[in-house]
Amino acid sequence: MIRPGTFLQRAEGNTGRVVPPSGFTARLTIFSAAAMAFLAVFALALALAAGRMADRWDAALADTATIRIAAPQGQMETQTAIVQEILRTTPGVTEARVLPVEESRALLEPWFGPDLPIESLAIPQLIAVRTAAPGFDAQSLRLRLSAEAPGAVLDDHTRWRQPLVRAAARLRSLGFAAIGLIGATVAAMIVLAAQAALSANAQVITVLRLIGARDAFIARAFVRRFTLRAFGGAVAGTALGMLALALMPGDPATGAFLTDIGFHGAEWLSPLLIPPFAAITAFIATRAAALRRLKELT
Amino acid sequence: MIRPGTFLQRAEGNTGRVVPPSGFTARLTIFSAAAMAFLAVFALALALAAGRMADRWDAALADTATIRIAAPQGQMETQTAIVQEILRTTPGVTEARVLPVEESRALLEPWFGPDLPIESLAIPQLIAVRTAAPGFDAQSLRLRLSAEAPGAVLDDHTRWRQPLVRAAARLRSLGFAAIGLIGATVAAMIVLAAQAALSANAQVITVLRLIGARDAFIARAFVRRFTLRAFGGAVAGTALGMLALALMPGDPATGAFLTDIGFHGAEWLSPLLIPPFAAITAFIATRAAALRRLKELT
Amino acid sequence: MIALENVAHSYGGGELLSDMTHELVPGSFHFLTGPSGAGKSTFLKICYGELVPSAGRVHLFGQDLRTMSRDAMADTRRRIGIVHQDCRFLDHLPLSENIALPLLAAGRDPAEAADDLRALLDWVGLGSHADALPPSLSGGERQRAALARAVIMSPDVILADEPTGNLDWEMSLRLLRLLIELNRMGKAILIATHDLNLIRTAKAEVSARVLRISGRRLTTAGADL
Amino acid sequence: MIALENVAHSYGGGELLSDMTHELVPGSFHFLTGPSGAGKSTFLKICYGELVPSAGRVHLFGQDLRTMSRDAMADTRRRIGIVHQDCRFLDHLPLSENIALPLLAAGRDPAEAADDLRALLDWVGLGSHADALPPSLSGGERQRAALARAVIMSPDVILADEPTGNLDWEMSLRLLRLLIELNRMGKAILIATHDLNLIRTAKAEVSARVLRISGRRLTTAGADL
Ligand SMILES: Nc1ncnc2c1ncn2[C@@H]1O[C@H](COP(=O)(O)OP(=O)(O)OP(=O)(O)O)[C@@H](O)[C@H]1O
Ligand SMILES: Nc1ncnc2c1ncn2[C@@H]1O[C@H](COP(=O)(O)OP(=O)(O)OP(=O)(O)O)[C@@H](O)[C@H]1O
Ligand SMILES: [Mg+2]
């Protein structure tokens, strides 16, 4: 069980003493904050990984195309030259690279084995093209190619891209939904815990009001305590979550999305937003609940 | 805000009346159960999708191998026949299928385009082999092949499989960890809410004990109420979660794992385990907490 | 029915009660007095087993407190009517249900005793408050309600801690008369009180003994009271 | 200082208090009596603004209750010492801190008043209980603590609801003497009580008026009391 450290008690000062220091509402608040922060760290990691993967797909596919030139042995070089010339004058093409034989062979290897007699095959020449989204017009390039280099075929990967881009979009929204869901749950749990604490301490509030304590004095005692508890709990949960992620055996070699859940570089800073979020939520929730409750008393 | 329906009140009967009907602990219990059930539905869907993908990879790769025969035009058929004969007598091989030209061509198409003059190419003959894990010994098959059909090479996909199998294993454990995490959180939240309710109702317990109510009578009133609340909340949360999943735009066409989160067929029954789990947890937690609290009183 | 033998109690600090021996027999009527903080409530709590004394033996209806099971203790409590000094109720149930609660706990149907309940409420002057929730009652009304709850099961022993502290003299007499009535039916009565007038009035009607806690000891007050 | 003008109150049902007019002036000493449930506590709650009456006007230190801001109300409460019938405390703070609480709420440092606090605790006989938590106090000890808390700020008005209900006669007299002392310093005192002996004793020492609530009206009891 996570308990408020002495630092919490010290941070509360003298006024805070009028609220009972521990008890079940304290545990409840701290635990809710910690559990939700822990889950939020994972959701955040998931969302970031999803975003990363979406970016990767977009970057890898959206701006690339391939031109395949199939021509009799003699005309291959001419046609390649023509295509290169065409690409040089096509708006939106940022790079065109004629694939050397080794690369074509590497692409084929899984199917034919390393001892493919590639020289003896009339395999097509491949040109990898990098394009810039707004200026590039695949249709007009296709027309020019068929007119000037009939052996060249443009493949702008649309067939592969469309579903992947759709998937990426859904993925992003899934990530955001998860974060929103967790955030709403944190907020609701803290609101409920604050209300629970206020109900449990109804007597404290009544006594304080009767001896002439102002609303601000009473509310402050509760708000301070709850904000600190939510913050402390969230810090603990976030730290645990980050630790768990850091200790998770990494395997980036596979490049698969699912094994890539975790934070990269500066992303490690993003979960640090969780405790302030929890604290602000607790502050607002407790303040509103306390003032509402106080309004019921004269 | 989710409120206990009248059915809950009716289910409690007469004894239940001794516990205050609503208030913040009721809301807290119901909300915790609902929120956690909602999250659990998603975690379950995630875990199941992870499991599905792991299975797919395993099935697709673990028990397959490819034999590639590169031989001069004339010897191709002989060697193919020899290899087929060898496979027929190899223990652990459950199926061997000579790939027709169309399939080889389909595999190559992404690289060479549809108008590849496949007949004119001396492309290797591919044989897809299905193996049964325990009996199959890749090493001895390789030795036999090199002795009897020197043009045949066995590719048992180890190179591709290893990282994917590793990834799949990690994926499965990730899924289980998520479910375990949520489950533990549900349990802890319910335990805390039950303790909160017992503390809030300390006076009820004291009064009942003083007027001669037996422990079982007092505990029953609380346990019943809490079990019903946790169950009701979890039913609501599970229903909402399942609804959200059902309404999520499906896109199975892409076949990508991440867009495949959801339940398939009989899997839709699995989240129905969540409410009983919540109810049992609440039952055990409240009973233990109530009896522990009662032990403090004489 | 309730027997204390060389009972002593301390709450951790010095000893509060020392070497007290006393027995409540059927038909007896006792008052318990002593300065505030002397240990009257503590003595009563020992009598009905809410507190286990630090030393000595307590027998409730023949059973030793230390060896009693929890269920036996609950069953015993049904034979003892208790008015606590700070009368506590189930704040969410109307007064009538609160007073009928001992019946429910004993597994009886409160509806059976509806007539008794009504007569009792009228006697303690709460007939018009049957549906009120306990927090809306006045201090004296709570005390009367607590007494009504203590006697509804017609228990063998009635222990009342300061039952008239917030009541006017007429109402105090009314409650006293109810207790005297019950005493005549053979119930044992023990009332902790500071109200000497009440004690004097009672002594005029029944043979009541007055116990006094002073200097940690239990003494019997003489006729000088 | 506290003035009620044609005040009436009902809790929803019939009218409980009707057409009450009364003023507490500095140096006055009042007792308030009436049968249990007559509305004494209700009257006091109206006097310190916990209840807003259904009709009539209440002025606290010259300000109209209806137009007072919440902060002004809090500040006014610091000039009124209140002993509630069911004395409530902060159960997690030791008695001494509970009694010093009004100082903390007023923004003063409780440490300054440490000597006053000690003297006050000794006067009400709680010197040895300064570090006890409220739930471990006896009924009478709570009442004395509540009175100590009410007077620690040396307020202009002291309203006490049944402050001696759980106290023995000696201790009641001690508290009465404290209140008479404060009254001689010019404080207005209003005590709701059932204890006629207490009223008689007080009348022998100060010129106390006795108010009576009966039949929804506020009357002044004559010398017949
Ligand atoms: N739970 C407790 N822990 C510590 N001390 C306690 C506890 N309960 C009571 N005491 C102390 O024991 C003493 C006797 O308390 P008790 O309630 O028995 O007194 P009492 O005779 O009933 O007094 P009163 O007439 O004021 O009700 C008091 O000084 C009180 O502070
Ligand atoms: N919040 C409330 N809601 C409804 N009725 C109430 C409420 N508070 C008090 N009453 C009723 O108003 C009447 C007067 O209550 P009050 O507490 O003023 O009486 P009192 O004169 O102080 O009596 P006592 O001497 O018993 O303390 C009682 O009958 C009580 O039931
Ligand atoms: Mg007592």
Ligand SMILES: [Mg+2]
């Ligand atoms: Mg009153």
